Amino acid sequence: MQQDNAITVNDVQAAKKRLSGIAHRTPVLTSTTVNQRTDSQVFFKCENFQRTGSFKFRGAYNALTQLSSLEKQRGVLAFSSGNHGQAIALSGKLLNIPTAIVMPNDAPFVKQTATRGYGAEVILYDRHTTNREELAQSLAGDRHLTLIPPYDHPHVVAGQGTAALELIAAVGQLDLILVCCGGGGLISGSAIATKALLPNCRVIGVEPELADDATRSFHSKTLQTVTNPNTIADGARTPSLGKITFPLVLNYVDDMVTVSEAAILRTMFLLWERLKIVVEPTGVLAAAALLEGVITAPGARIGVIISGGNVDLAEVGKLFAEDDR
Template sequence: MKLDLNNIKIAQENIASVARKTPLFYSTTFSRESGYNVYLKCENKQKTGAFKIRGAYNKIVNLSEEEKARGVIASSAGNHAQGVAYAATALGIKSTIVMPQTAPQAKVQATKAYGAKVIQYGEVYDECYAKALEVQKEIGATFIHPFNDEDVIAGQGTIGVEILEELEDVDAIVVPIGGGGLISGIALAAKSIKPEIKIIGVQPSIIASSKASLEEGKIVTLPGVKSLADGISVKTPGDITFEYIRKYVDDIVTVSEDEIAYGIFCLMERSKLVSEGAGAVAISAVLNNKVNVKGKNIVCLVSGGNIDIAVLSKIIDRQLIILKRRIRFVVEIQDKVGELGQLVNSVVSMGANVVKVRQDTNWNDKGLDYANVLFEIEVQTREHAQNVIDSLGKKGYNLEIVG
């Protein structure tokens, strides 16, 4: 390991004209729910929508003129792709990016818009990484690794410096971890400034390769699985990053796919922040009591906000149903004029929003004089939903919850 705080301070100077100093703010809501004083470091507000531009730019600006002339190539699930494309174009360098076929189209299109040639291959990062090495041999470009590179690590470490500059009495930083570049840089920077600070990594439980490696004391490769946190779905941590992780990271915890989705939902609803899956794992871990540290001041890193809008829509719909804030039920009514209108008015009068209503005639077991009506409604809380159901029952309606 050759990096120290001075390397990160130099990286900070290198990227000063390009990368934003992103917001760090206190969350009253998350603090109340978790019992900690929770601060959010919002790298989803960074240029290209994620922290990756820091490491990518620092790496590319440090290339020799001969390396720059050959152009650069990278493999990425999306955010490193955009960081490399942006940095290369800004410095007048050609870039080629290999991305998984499963990468969100928002990330693919953004990478192309920043000036890169995009090749899509494989299901997870490790597969497109192997493809990128093949392409590199063909075109002779300089490879920009997304995490296993000390210039990249130093660039990501500038986040740790920013946090400590703004919040000196922070007790712990909770960081998403995939291949380990981000947490290596932040941990090195933070512990160099404040040795007693705790650094906690968070990974998806279905592909927790860095956690397994830390526990085994050696690099472990897991089967490739695509998590909702696609940006940190990495089968094998880097050999360079693993040394920093072993020295500076205190613990790595995991979160489930449902917990990640809940984190995305909470960041949007309560903090008005759009986060991708990887960006939500830190707050997911805190909200689900996965983090246990002494002290009160915790910074959760929201590492990126590049999420496909269609995926975001699915998450919102699903969470509303899980939280019982969107419910479906079937009501039996008499099939006569005005009956359906009266039922709809009853539902609306209780403060529910009717999303969908469909009357099925001729299918009630009692015969042609009765009909079944399917309702889908949105309510404020689980208790509100139960009040609606109870009130309809008191009014004599026969109903059944479905879905």
């Protein structure tokens, strides 16, 4: 495995080749309403249309393809609130690799069901009493499985960066790219790719206010943590940036900001209503920073990565009922 700080655009390009014909080339959508509201030209890279419903498939498949024959035979284990688990499960199914996923027992039911549907064993735990990383490491060791973490892995980071490669290939010059941030895999990979192709393009990460560990880490230059944050953006409930992603964020990302729970709900509603797309709360973080005025860039060409769409439809009515527009 390469050094933590040695992930380059060449690794992202190599991941793109591995994913060619396997991952979906997700669409880029625009909205006149959004452009008028923000006084800019906005391009939404819609990873909610990716296989398994999120960008996570990119990193998972890229990582699993590079395992040794023995590692593939023994199988892999991952821990995930849902999207990485689904991605590992489907990648394992496609590559004939056994998979087991450690998931919190309060993960959206739609994510649990889909993960099992792809053939993975799902191991549930209580996130209020159990450290998922410790549980996963223990299980992987006992079962001789290869642990594939959701973000703190060079092959995962490189795979996630292919989303930004595709966005830039589709729309050309951009002044700004907004990316949601949980553990930092997507923003790290996207920033590496963006800075290589568009050196003057600013890359800004977006977190929930209730899970602002990466933002605090970025501004303090010291790794900060958060414990079980009570945000509806379940994909951003990660405790901290990783040993790999934290240095990458400091090196390649230009700024980090946060958005409120109310802003997440309002943006989610707007994208469902205007773009006619199903987007989960975590998936709208980057869009929320722009649409709520946390980030303003009049006249700019702005890329926004919509990270996923795995929302529990049975719960949507409850979420939208909380929207206090």
